[in-house]
Amino acid sequence: MKLLLKLSLLFIAFPYFAIAQNNPKPGYRVTLAGDTIKGYVDYREWDNNPTSFKFKTDPDLKFQTYSIANTSAFAITKLGYFEKQIVSVSMNKIQLSELSNVVDTGKITDTVFLKVLAKGKNINLYSYTDQLKTRYYYAETGIKGIHEFTHYLLKPKSDNNSFVEVNSTAELNYLAMKYNPAIAAQITGIQYTKEAMLKITSLINGGNEKEQFKTESKTQVLFFAGIGASYSTLKFTNLPALVSPGINKNNLLPYATVGVDIYPNKITQKLLFKLQASFVPDQHELFSSIPDYNNDITTTSLKFKQYTISILPQIVYNFYSRNNLKIYVGTGASVNLSFYNNYKYIVTYKSAFTNSTNSTKYPQFDSLWLSFPINVGIVLNNRIDIGFYYFIPSSITNYAGITGDITSYRAGISYLFGH
Structure with a gap:
């Protein structure tokens, strides 16, 4: 908040x-x-x-x-x-x-x-x-x-x-x-x-x-490529064992990005339209251990990998602009296509006997989903773009009553071509 x-x-x-x-x-x-x-x-x-x-x-x-x-x-x-x-x-x-x-x-x-x-x-x-x-x-x-x-x-x-x-x-x-x-x-x-x-x-x-x-053309098109690091958290609601897990392990992973910046007016360079494609890997591990009144323990675990190709159109505004430094903020809507490994939802009951149940690819995650970022950053010497992204919580499940929301943070650096 x-x-x-x-x-x-x-x-x-x-x-x-x-x-x-x-x-x-x-x-x-x-x-x-x-x-x-x-x-x-x-x-x-x-x-x-x-x-x-x-x-x-x-x-x-x-x-x-x-x-x-x-x-x-x-x-x-x-x-x-x-x-x-x-x-x-x-x-x-x-x-x-x-x-x-x-x-x-x-x-x-x-x-x-x-x-x-x-x-x-x-x-x-x-x-x-x-x-x-x-x-x-x-x-x-x-x-x-x-x-x-x-x-x-x-x-x-x-x-x-x-x-x-x-x-x-x-x-x-x-x-x-x-x-x-x-x-x-x-x-x-x-x-x-x-x-x-x-x-x-x-x-x-x-x-x-x-x-x-005769005035010059004001439109400018720049291409960019870059790398960065992504960190995300996963939070469930109405999946009782994993709503407040004892372990919620998240990973800091690298990602790669390419795209194009379009300035309608290259002279003022206030407003630009950015189209960005990224490949973002992700991995989550959730684990809970809940004793009952007989001190029998039920453990629940979910570990999965997610690989996402995202297409992110954005509107970016340079609210401070000089020849060697620009400071910007932007927003957009990311269309995400995700692939998942063959993960399992494992529930183990420990009492006099130990009993486990495995549910393959449960809960089911969406392959196609949307997310919405707010990004800020700087551009140095019209060449180096250092950006930070905050993606508001976005659902990756399609169950009625069960919601898994991912919140993501990214930091990246890109090199601009085409000057």
Whole structure:
């Protein structure tokens, strides 16, 4: 219970660790006077376009917060580029449950940091995301003004369970006919997605975008292999002789593991998905000796070996992350396939005569069962992963009224490949 309490407190503290961390990446900010200042931006996984950011000119200085009020542009090199612009922002909804039968043309004018997606000889492409939706904008090179690409969804009057999409055909046809008429046929049916808008922008520009605005892939895949030690305890309920055995011998045994770590964002490296396969041997020995009122003694023993292949998908969160050190916590659900030796449940009655009964493979243990871990650990130099696992009590029996619960503890070290 104390362990669970400590782990619960750790989970509660996660947001505070996350907020306290900084993630400095090379970049720059442009002042309202047009001066470019190089330094470091505190990079975040912005789901929406930011309204402010943290910046410093030297690694040893503290971050200062800047906003739209005092910045005309800022960038994180190869990760994100933002320009301050006054734009018209469409307010029509895109959730099916919120759509109407008429086009909502409502707009507001706002000053925002637009994200630069591409710059070319003919047009530049931008995006703006808030809590409502993502919008795409274009500006013609050398011509003042930024325009939002049209995109509406509405329900047809005949069927309220579907929608009609009004896309950016008009603006794209205008741009294609002006700069590259040969691509006009590719406008029809274009999707309102980042990938599609980047592709059509490239065609309008003749494939002449500026390379510095193309960001790197953020996904990273690492493979790992490791070894460790496993210790587990077995506790029975409603199997009278072994509920409180005189001897409950457990063993510390080695295990081997391999797997893959997937970072959705390798820059922040906050969240990762881990898929782990392990081979875990286990052995238990339980023995009880119970005298009755005649001092006759009944002894009960159970000794068995268990070999388990486990597949463990996990969600892991690095609540402290620096180049040479990460501290993480995670959880998941392990699917376990176990094999057992030809064990016996032996009951011996000692009185004037000695009598024994043997029950082969009793109690019967499950071959397929689930367990649920909580794990914590550290990663050193992005190479060495040292982890500790606590598996909450999990049943390995399928008898009504008889429960055998295994509680496991593991400590392991793995080496990460693929950097």
